[in-house]
Every structure is written in structure tokens, then in C-alpha cells.
Amino acid sequence: MSRLIVISNRVSTGGGAQGGLAVALSAALREHGGIWFGWSGNETSEFTGQISLERIDGVTTATVDLEEQDIEEYYNGYANRTLWPLFHYRIDLAEYERSFAGGYQRANERFADTVRPLIEPDDLVWVQDYHMFPLGRELRERGIANRIGFFLHIPWPPRRLLATLPEARALVEGLLDYDLIGFHTEEWLQSFCDFARDELGGVVDEENVLSALGRRVRLIACPVGIDATEFAALSQTDKARQTFERVQESAVGRTLIVGVDRLDYSKGLEERFLGYERFLTEHPAERKEVVLLQIAPPSRGTVDSYQRIRSTLEGLAGRINGAHAALDWVPIRYVNQGYPREMLAGVYRASKVGLVTPLRDGMNLVAKEYVAAQDPDDPGVLILSRFAGAAEQMQEAILINPHSAEEISDALRQAISMPREERIERWRKLMNTVVEQDVMWWLKRFTDALEAIPASQSALIDAEGQSGGV
Numbered sequence: 001m002s003r004l005i006v007i008s009n010r011v012s013t014g015g016g017a018q019g020g021l022a023v024a025l026s027a028a029l030r031e032h033g034g035i036w037f038g039w040s041g042n043e044t045s046e047f048t049g050q051i052s053l054e055r056i057d058g059v060t061t062a063t064v065d066l067e068e069q070d071i072e073e074y075y076n077g078y079a080n081r082t083l084w085p086l087f088h089y090r091i092d093l094a095e096y097e098r099s100f101a102g103g104y105q106r107a108n109e110r111f112a113d114t115v116r117p118l119i120e121p122d123d124l125v126w127v128q129d130y131h132m133f134p135l136g137r138e139l140r141e142r143g144i145a146n147r148i149g150f151f152l153h154i155p156w157p158p159r160r161l162l163a164t165l166p167e168a169r170a171l172v173e174g175l176l177d178y179d180l181i182g183f184h185t186e187e188w189l190q191s192f193c194d195f196a197r198d199e200l201g202g203v204v205d206e207e208n209v210l211s212a213l214g215r216r217v218r219l220i221a222c223p224v225g226i227d228a229t230e231f232a233a234l235s236q237t238d239k240a241r242q243t244f245e246r247v248q249e250s251a252v253g254r255t256l257i258v259g260v261d262r263l264d265y266s267k268g269l270e271e272r273f274l275g276y277e278r279f280l281t282e283h284p285a286e287r288k289e290v291v292l293l294q295i296a297p298p299s300r301g302t303v304d305s306y307q308r309i310r311s312t313l314e315g316l317a318g319r320i321n322g323a324h325a326a327l328d329w330v331p332i333r334y335v336n337q338g339y340p341r342e343m344l345a346g347v348y349r350a351s352k353v354g355l356v357t358p359l360r361d362g363m364n365l366v367a368k369e370y371v372a373a374q375d376p377d378d379p380g381v382l383i384l385s386r387f388a389g390a391a392e393q394m395q396e397a398i399l400i401n402p403h404s405a406e407e408i409s410d411a412l413r414q415a416i417s418m419p420r421e422e423r424i425e426r427w428r429k430l431m432n433t434v435v436e437q438d439v440m441w442w443l444k445r446f447t448d449a450l451e452a453i454p455a456s457q458s459a460l461i462d463a464e465g466q467s468g469g470v
């Protein structure tokens with residue numbers, strides 16, 4: 001078995017708060033041996049490329065500090081103010097600045113210079129996510145002939161949206177230096193193929209191998225999962241039970257509806273609140289029977305659009321509560337902080353409805369966690385956006401268009417009055433998928449596909465390379 005070099009913007013440093021993905025990547029690194037490389041999260045006055053090596057729970061991590069300008073242009077800039085909004089179909093929020101593109105390219109070159117000496121000839125290299133699109137090409141230019149895979153955790157936008165990015169073509173050309181590119185869904189994969197065909201004259205065969213500009217890259221749809229068994233067990237821990245009771249008591253017999261999301265405009269929180277308000281207005285008889293608990297820990301607080309969403313939501317929650325609250329009831333409990341995973345599991349289990357309504361989401365792990373945490377004899381109902389990658393696998397949820405307040409309102413009505421037998425039937429099917437296609441399944445599918453690529457394919461690529469210039 002080849003060693004694995006995982007490269008991502010941030011490296012999980014372990015500890016109880018780490019998510020399922022970090023757990024899975026750590027497990028893969030333990031099994032294969034290897035190194036997890038990325039940015040330390042720290043700033044340095046001058047970039048030196050000095051690596052900090054650590055061994056945590058059997059996993060070797062290698063991290064590097066970045067300069068303030070790199071953090072500003074690469075991370076806050078191109079990654080979070082250009083690519084994130086564009087790839088979530090929000091060109092209205094995307095900022096196109098050459099300095100961001102330049103900083104992004106520079107940071108990726110720095111990552112490539114730094115990680116290069118850590119890579120041995122038989123290693124599998126696995127690059128994660130939109131922070132690192134050009135890294136494969138940079139590594140090839142530094143003579144790395146290993147198999148290199150890339151996995152995209154966010155959606156791939158439709159061709160005409162991507163075409164608005166000044167560096168779109170260079171970005172996609174750079175991706176041709178990977179051996180394997182993974183997307184969560186067929187839809188994102190097809191959008192990628194559309195661009196490669198129409199803009200680069202590429203051809204995709206029936207095995208999903210794209211040939212373009214003299215290069216070949218295999219594409220797979222490989223939906224990420226959670227560690228479902230572990231999450232189900234979490235919901236049985238003392239801490240989860242205590243949280244379950246606390247939350248249930250606080251609802252005093254009302255039906256609890258839960259939302260858990262990083263505070264991000266892609267998660268459709270504003271539309272969710274409006275859909276819930278619609279439900280309160282349209283169903284006066286039921287309205288005092290429900291409470292919406294929205295947990296939304298802040299993220300990327302230095303970026304303007306994140307500050308704006310925060311104040312919009314505070315205003316909206318205040319207005320809805322002001323208009324509808326009674327002496328003994330507040331319709332929305334909006335909590336701007338994060339909780340340990342065990343507590344989240346308890347909250348999910350206490351909630352009869354899981355409301356997951358992103359406007360766009362690569363996958364959405366909260367939908368899967370909500371299902372995994374349910375009581376098999378009395379499970380809650382998942383309401384899920386059609387525009388989350390998770391919808392491809394989770395057809396037994398109530399699927400809705402998150403832009404439509406009416407659909408959210410109708411779905412809430414349907415979920416709240418759903419008979420137990422139907423809830424159980426839907427949940428069983430959902431749970432089967434969540435358990436069978438879990439995070440280890442995802443990991444194995446991707447690494448097996450990467451290992452199956454003949455090493456010679458990557459070695460063919462000229463070490464001089466051609467500069468992508470993203």
C-alpha cells in the first residue's frame with residue numbers, strides 16, 4: 001500500500017472537536033502511513049518555508065506559516081471572496097481582483113516548494129479543495145511524477161458562471177495535471193465536463209476520462225459521508241442525553257425544528273427564516289406548537305459578506321420574534337455559537353424536524369448527522385434542499401426548493417404531521433445510505449481509484465510543464 005500525502009488548506013490538529021472528515025483523513029493516514037500537509041493557520045513576517053512536523057495520534061502533520069499578504073490575498077481574498085461565492089453560484093458576491101489571483105498563485109507555489117521534499121516516489125498525493133486548485137500543476141513543474149488526486153468539497157459551477165472568472169481557463173487547464181478529480185455528485189462532474197468540452201475542446205469517454213490539451217484525467221463522482229456508526233453512538237453518550245433532556249424540557253412539549261450551519265450565505269438561512277415565518281402566518285393553529293432552534297457558529301468573520309449575513313439574520317430573527325412571540329413562547333431561538341459534537345448529537349435527536357436548506361452546497365454533512373442521531377423507533381423528519389449535493393443520495397427526505405418560502409412552509413406542515421410509520425420507513429432508507437456510504441467508503445473509493453491509475457500516466461507529463469498562471 002502506498003503512503004498517502006494529504007494536502008489541504010488547514011490540517012486537523014486532533015482533539016474532540018474535530019469533524020468526521022478530519023477523523024477519516026486521519027484514519028487513512030494511520031492506515032497508509034504518510035503526512036498531512038497544510039497551512040498552520042499562523043502568520044509570519046517573512047515566508048521561510050520552514051515546516052513544523054508533529055506526530056498526533058499516529059498521524060504526522062507538517063505545517064507552514066504564511067505571510068500576512070498571502071493570508072489576505074490567497075485565503076481571505078481569492079479562496080473566500082472569489083472562488084467560494086462563484087462556486088456557490090453567487091457571482092453577485094464574487095470579487096475579481098488580480099491581486100487576489102496573484103496571491104493565490106504565489107501561496108500555491110509556496111506550498112508546492114515546501115511540500116515537494118516530503119514526497120517520496122511511490123506516495124499517493126491527495127490535494128483537497130478549492131484553496132489548492134493549481135497545486136497539482138505546481139508539483140508537476142517541480143518534477144513530481146507521482147499519482148496526484150484532487151477532491152473538490154464544494155459544487156462545480158455551470159460553465160457560463162465559471163466563464164465570468166478572468167482566470168477560469170487557466171484554472172481548469174491546471175487541473176488537467178491531476179490524475180483523478182473527485183466531485184460529490186454527478187451534477188458537479190457534468191458541469192466540469194461542460195466547461196472542459198466547450199472551452200478547452202476536451203473529450204470525455206464512457207469511463208469518465210477527460211482528454212484535453214494532450215492530457216488525460218479521470219473524473220469520479222464520489223460523495224463524502226460521515227462516520228455514521230460513531231455519530232449514532234455519540235447520540236447515546238451521557239453528554240448527548242443531558243443535552244437531549246435540556247433541549248426537550250426547554251421546548252415544553254412543542255415540536256422542535258433544528259438547523260445547524262456555519263454562518264454562511266450559501267446555507268440559505270435568510271430564506272429558511274422567511275419560510276418558517278410563512279409557516280407561522282399560514283398555520284395559526286400550529287404555530288405555537290413549534291420552536292425553531294438555529295445554531296449558527298460564525299465563520300470567516302473578517303470577510304464583509306459574512307458580517308453582512310450576520311447582521312441580516314439578527315435583524316430578521318428579531319423581527320419575526322417581535323411580530324409573533326407570546327408571553328411564554330419565542331418562535332426562533334437563534335444561537336451564534338458552536339457546541340461540542342456530542343451536544344449537537346443530543347440536539348439533533350431531540351428535534352423532530354431537521355431543516356437543512358442551503359441554496360447550494362457541495363454535499364452537506366449536517367443532513368447525514370441529523371439522520372444518524374435519530375431514535376430508530378421514533379425518528380424525526382429531514383427536510384432537505386434539492387440544491388445540496390446530499391439530495392442525490394437522500395431522496396427519502398422531504399426535498400424542497402429553498403428559495404420558495406411556500407415550499408418550506410408546506411414541508412414543515414408535512415413533517416410535523418407525518419405518521420410514525422412513514423417517518424420510520426423514510427428514516428430506515430436514509431440511514432441505510434448514510435451507513436453504507438459512510439466516510440470510510442468515500443475514502444476507499446477515492447484512494448482505490450487513484451491507486452488504480454497506471455503510474456506511467458502521470459510520469460508522461462513533461463517536467464518543464466506549462467505555466468497555468470492562475
Ligand code: GDG
Nearest residue numbers: 019153224262297337338339340341361362363364365366
Ligand atoms: C464543506 C462543504 C461539504 C456545525 N456547527 C457546529 C459543528 N458543525 C459541523 C457540522 C458538520 C460541519 O460542521 C459542517 O459540514 P457541512 O458539510 O454541513 O458544511 P461545510 O462546513 O460548508 O463543509 C460541504 C463538506 O465541506 C465536506 O465535503 O459537505 O458541502 O461546503 O460536521 O456538524 N460542529 C460542532 N459544533 C457546532 O456548533 N462541533
